[in-house]
Amino acid sequence: MNQNEILLKNDSFLISHTDAKGIIKFASDDFCKVAEYDVQELIGKPHSIVRHQDMPKAAFEDLWNTVKKGGIWSGFVKNSSKTGKFYWVYATVYPYKDQDGSQGYISCRTKVASRDEIDKYDALYKKMREDER
Numbered sequence: 001m002n003q004n005e006i007l008l009k010n011d012s013f014l015i016s017h018t019d020a021k022g023i024i025k026f027a028s029d030d031f032c033k034v035a036e037y038d039v040q041e042l043i044g045k046p047h048s049i050v051r052h053q054d055m056p057k058a059a060f061e062d063l064w065n066t067v068k069k070g071g072i073w074s075g076f077v078k079n080s081s082k083t084g085k086f087y088w089v090y091a092t093v094y095p096y097k098d099q100d101g102s103q104g105y106i107s108c109r110t111k112v113a114s115r116d117e118i119d120k121y122d123a124l125y126k127k128m129r130e131d132e133r
């Protein structure tokens with residue numbers, strides 16, 4: 001824990017919807033609060049708006065490969081807030097078809113259960129980033 005970290009509440013539930021290209025169509029109140037954006041600032045923006053530089057590319061490649069094939073992806077994600085703070089989430093991303101038949105994706109995020117898990121993924125992602133250089 002450091003002063004740049006935003007800690008989720010135990011019952012925080014951060015939801016967002018995107019179109020097929022990852023453009024945000026909906027963001028829940030908890031998502032906006034934690035990410036420090038007004039909902040209007042998020043709608044129409046690429047989801048990488050909350051990307052943190054510590055995240056390895058491979059994590060998002062895995063996410064996109066999974067959901068594009070119709071699978072459900074779960075994983076640990078470090079995100080950046082509007083003011084440059086960070087927050088960890090455990091995310092599950094689901095593919096779905098909109099009423100008009102177009103492809104969409106939904107992400108549901110909760111607090112990471114333990115500090116040990118955060119430390120573990122912090123170290124793993126650091127190593128993955130080094131391997132990507």
Ligand SMILES: Cc1cc2nc3c(=O)[nH]c(=O)nc-3n(C[C@H](O)[C@H](O)[C@H](O)COP(=O)(O)O)c2cc1C
Pocket residue numbers: 016017018021022046047048049050051052055060063077079093105106107
């Ligand atoms: C439903 C959904 C939710 C996503 N949520 C996040 C997220 O919380 N943080 C993030 O960095 N990327 C998220 N992504 C992945 C981004 O679309 C993007 O691939 C990632 O930020 C890497 O950005 P880049 O390819 O521009 O480097 C999400 C994608 C989808 C489909």
